[in-house]
Amino acid sequence: MVLLLDNYVDGLALEPRETGRLEVFNPARDTVICEIPDSSADTVDRAVAAAKAAQPAWKRLPAIQRAAALRKISGRIRENADRIARVISEEQGKPLPLATLEANFTAEYLDYMAEWARRIEGEVISSDRPGETVLLLRQPIGVVAGILPWNFPFFLIARKLGPALITGNTIVIKPSEETPHNAALFVELLQGLDLPRGVINFVHGSGRTTGEALSRHPDVGLISFTGSVPTGSRIMANAAANITKVNLELGGKAPAIVLGDADIPAAIRNLAASRVLNSGQLCNCPERLYVERKVADEFVSGLANAMKATRYGDPLGDSEIDMGPLINRAGLDKVRKLVDSALSEGAEVVTGGKVADLGTGNYFEPTVLLNVQQNSPIMRQEIFGPVLPVNIVDSLDEAIERANDSEFGLTSSIFTRDLASAFRACNELEFGETYVNRDHFEAMQGFHAGTKKSGIGGADGKHGLYEYTMTHVSYIQN
Numbered sequence: 001m002v003l004l005l006d007n008y009v010d011g012l013a014l015e016p017r018e019t020g021r022l023e024v025f026n027p028a029r030d031t032v033i034c035e036i037p038d039s040s041a042d043t044v045d046r047a048v049a050a051a052k053a054a055q056p057a058w059k060r061l062p063a064i065q066r067a068a069a070l071r072k073i074s075g076r077i078r079e080n081a082d083r084i085a086r087v088i089s090e091e092q093g094k095p096l097p098l099a100t101l102e103a104n105f106t107a108e109y110l111d112y113m114a115e116w117a118r119r120i121e122g123e124v125i126s127s128d129r130p131g132e133t134v135l136l137l138r139q140p141i142g143v144v145a146g147i148l149p150w151n152f153p154f155f156l157i158a159r160k161l162g163p164a165l166i167t168g169n170t171i172v173i174k175p176s177e178e179t180p181h182n183a184a185l186f187v188e189l190l191q192g193l194d195l196p197r198g199v200i201n202f203v204h205g206s207g208r209t210t211g212e213a214l215s216r217h218p219d220v221g222l223i224s225f226t227g228s229v230p231t232g233s234r235i236m237a238n239a240a241a242n243i244t245k246v247n248l249e250l251g252g253k254a255p256a257i258v259l260g261d262a263d264i265p266a267a268i269r270n271l272a273a274s275r276v277l278n279s280g281q282l283c284n285c286p287e288r289l290y291v292e293r294k295v296a297d298e299f300v301s302g303l304a305n306a307m308k309a310t311r312y313g314d315p316l317g318d319s320e321i322d323m324g325p326l327i328n329r330a331g332l333d334k335v336r337k338l339v340d341s342a343l344s345e346g347a348e349v350v351t352g353g354k355v356a357d358l359g360t361g362n363y364f365e366p367t368v369l370l371n372v373q374q375n376s377p378i379m380r381q382e383i384f385g386p387v388l389p390v391n392i393v394d395s396l397d398e399a400i401e402r403a404n405d406s407e408f409g410l411t412s413s414i415f416t417r418d419l420a421s422a423f424r425a426c427n428e429l430e431f432g433e434t435y436v437n438r439d440h441f442e443a444m445q446g447f448h449a450g451t452k453k454s455g456i457g458g459a460d461g462k463h464g465l466y467e468y469t470m471t472h473v474s475y476i477q478n
């Protein structure tokens with residue numbers, strides 16, 4: 001019999017009463033791992049009610065006690081990192097070393113958020129009236145709904161839960177229907193930690209049923225969503241009905257610029273590694289390259305060799321791999337269609353270019369395409385696969401102009417030895433983040449945020465933390 005995952009509401013496993021069920025697949029083996037309930041509005045209502053009831057007492061706890069709860073969770077995660085990694089690999093498809101990194105990074109992130117306990121600061125401002133104090137305090141918003149994608153399913157739980165809980169909110173999380181087993185394991189690790197009931201709740205289901213009910217719920221104070229632009233737009237419309245605050249971390253179409261004075265071997269190493277990491281299924285890794293003509297031949301052939309050397313296969317079956325499968329058949333079809341359409345418009349394959357048949361699983365060959373038209377769908381839409389379209393440019397001006405010609409604005413990169421060019425790119429690229437001479441990872445003390453259609457608000461660091469607060473002002477007359 002296939003394992004059916006429970007919801008987790010008010011500190012208890014809530015046995016699914018829903019008739020609708022969804023199957024969860026291993027993307028390397030095409031086998032069913034488990035099933036989840038397609039949780040109804042009723043179940044969502046119970047979870048939000050539990051979070052709402054728990055919030056006043058949670059808010060009253062000193063932040064240092066809330067931090068202690070986060071540290072208990074991070075301790076459990078560290079003790080179970082190997083087991084967590086196997087579940088991530090089985091369900092999401094990333095290689096075990098990367099999944100282990102994800103598990104440990106999740107613990108580190110919760111510890112980082114716990115450190116904020118003594119630093120949630122307000123302001124005291126002198127008043128225009130005699131004997132009066134104006135006091136601004138950062139207070140929790142209430143119930144946070146965390147709606148998650150599948151690409152870093154375990155870490156993204158912490159990216160919502162950490163800032164929500166340390167600032168005194170409670171949370172209802174809806175994991176992606178592609179990767180719910182991660183969330184079920186997270187719930188299992190909470191057992192025996194003595195956390196107050198209702199502070200953390202999980203509801204499983206599809207976006208259409210469970211996600212809709214959660215994002216329309218009038219008792220949710222903040223919807224913190226990570227996922228695609230169309231879903232973000234839909235969630236924002238749902239939130240509008242209740243004037244609910246939204247924090248949206250959406251898709252990207254990151255440009256990377258390689259100038260003639262760059263350290264070319266380092267640029268190749270970083271860009272190829274970034275593009276095959278998690279099979280290219282990352283919001284912030286390079287999705288299109290602009291390389292200066294004078295180094296184009298050397299760069300493109302080096303990049304093709306690096307991509308060709310990528311080892312791929314079943315994350316739990318093949319020990320030495322750099323890349324696993326794509327998440328599902330629809331993701332694979334999308335990559336294939338984007339590549340085929342670029343080729344029909346005149347792009348050239350330098351390496352790869354087609355679906356890789358390993359018997360089972362959703363694999364696409366690590367691919368480099370050259371001379372892709374700026375208006376081609378592959379230069380406009382998220383590829384979310386191990387494919388790099390490359391274009392040759394004659395100057396930094398041209399590269400910046402083409403890079404900015406996008407409806408997305410999440411991350412961008414530049415490789416150059418010239419400080420002035422690097423600073424110019426940081427100032428003129430219309431993206432929330434710019435990586436200079438490095439890979440695409442953001443830091444937990446930074447601020448991960450997009451402009452244009454890539455989102456509203458952001459995550460991480462002080463600025464990300466404060467997204468989970470409202471500022472209350474008191475005017476106190478002596």
Ligand code: NAD
Nearest residue numbers: 148149150175176206207211212227228231249250251283
């Ligand atoms: P998705 O938008 O399809 O789904 C994300 C979540 O939203 C899932 O839990 C889904 O069930 C839910 N959902 C779907 N329809 C909904 C609705 N109508 N109402 C409420 N919830 C609904 O995205 P995905 O395919 O899971 O993830 C890939 C996307 O996530 C990519 O676009 C990627 O760039 C983006 N992403 C962004 C960041 C970031 O930090 N900016 C990080 C990771 C992933």
